Each structure stands twice: as structure tokens, then as C-alpha cells.
Amino acid sequence: MIRRESVTIYVHRDPVDFRQSINGLSIRVSDVMELDVFSGALFVFGNRSRNKIKILYWDKTGFCLWYKRLERNRFKWPRKGDSVLLLTDEQFDWLLRGLDIAKLTPHTESVFTDLF
Template sequence: MIRWESVAIYIHRDPVDFRQSINGLSIRVNDMMELDAFSGALFVFGNRSRNKIKVLYWDKTGFCLWYKRLEKNKFKWPRKGDSVLLLTDEQFDWLLRGLDIAKLTPHTESVFTDLF
């Protein structure tokens, strides 16, 4: 089971060829994204139509790749910014649920030291 609240989550903003599997995507992580594919982080890739995503990660025994295809809708993919974006676990949940991560921002946390 993936517990993504404790790992880094990187999204590759540009679409990738979905014929690529573990080997091609792990090379893309190391060479194009300039990140360590063995870090345990989640690496999220989307197709050109934005109705499919693949998530690659290393679980200390091997690479895992999961694939999600939407039957009617499209993922709200970030259009601006760097080619590699770091997501929070909350943003990743939003992406999977179809929300636009660029438009949503959570409330800022308040830190108080005194009651009154």
C-alpha cells in the first residue's frame, strides 16, 4: 500500500509517451527530471489527452508502477511553471479526485502561544 503523506511527490508537467513503462520512466526520472528514481518518491506522469496517469516509485525491493485511466473526464494538469513540480500529499489527492491543483490552496495554519 502506498502511503504518500510521508514521501516526496513529483509531477512531470509535460506529457509522456505512455508506451514507456518502468525502464523508460525511471530513465526519464534520472536523466530529464534530474532526480533519484531510487529515492522512494512518487513520480507522476500524464499522457497528452490527460485522461491517464502513471505513478512510478521504488519500494526498496523493486520498482512499482500504477496506472489510472479516467473513462469520461480528464485530469486537471498544471499548465504553467517548471517541467517538474513538487506536490504536497493534499495536492496529489486533489489531482486524483479531479480538482485543479493550481487553483486550490488550503487555509494557512495558525500557530498560537497564548490563549488570550
């Protein structure tokens, strides 16, 4: 379970290969982001198409990996600036709810009746 009371949230700005799982993303946190993967922080990664995110964190007993895929929209990441962004808890909520953090505009809701 994600305990978000006073947790630090980092976003890796550049897209990552989503074939990477816990091991590959953990190495990216340590080697590329130069952060402590065991800190309890949330590390957010996006794919090249920006329709998927993965969130990696250490919960003191093991690694957890959370995955979200948008069906009709894209997440908004800054294209310029630092390679690691620090989000507030509120900004993290906006991101997960489909809001453009910069513009604060929601994605349109998707309503489906069948999977395929």
C-alpha cells in the same frame, strides 16, 4: 503499497508517451527530471490527452507502477512553469480524486452498467 507518510511527490509537467513503462519512466526521472529514482518519492506522469496518469515509485524491493484512466474527464496540469512540480500530500489526493488542483472543482462522477 504506497506509504505516503512524508513521501515526496513530483509531477512531470510535460506529457509522456504512455507506451513507456518502468524502464522508460525510470530513465526519464533520472535523465530529464534529474532526480533520484530510488529515493522512494512518487513520480507522476500524464499522457498528452490528460485522461491517464502513471505513478512510478521504488519500494526498496522493486519498482511499482500505478495507472489510472479517467473515462469522461481530464486531469489538469499547468502548461507553463517548471518542468517538475512538487505536490503536497493533500494536492496529490485532490488529483487522484479528480479535483482540479488550481480551481478545486471535482470531475463529474461516471456511472456505468456495462464495460463496452
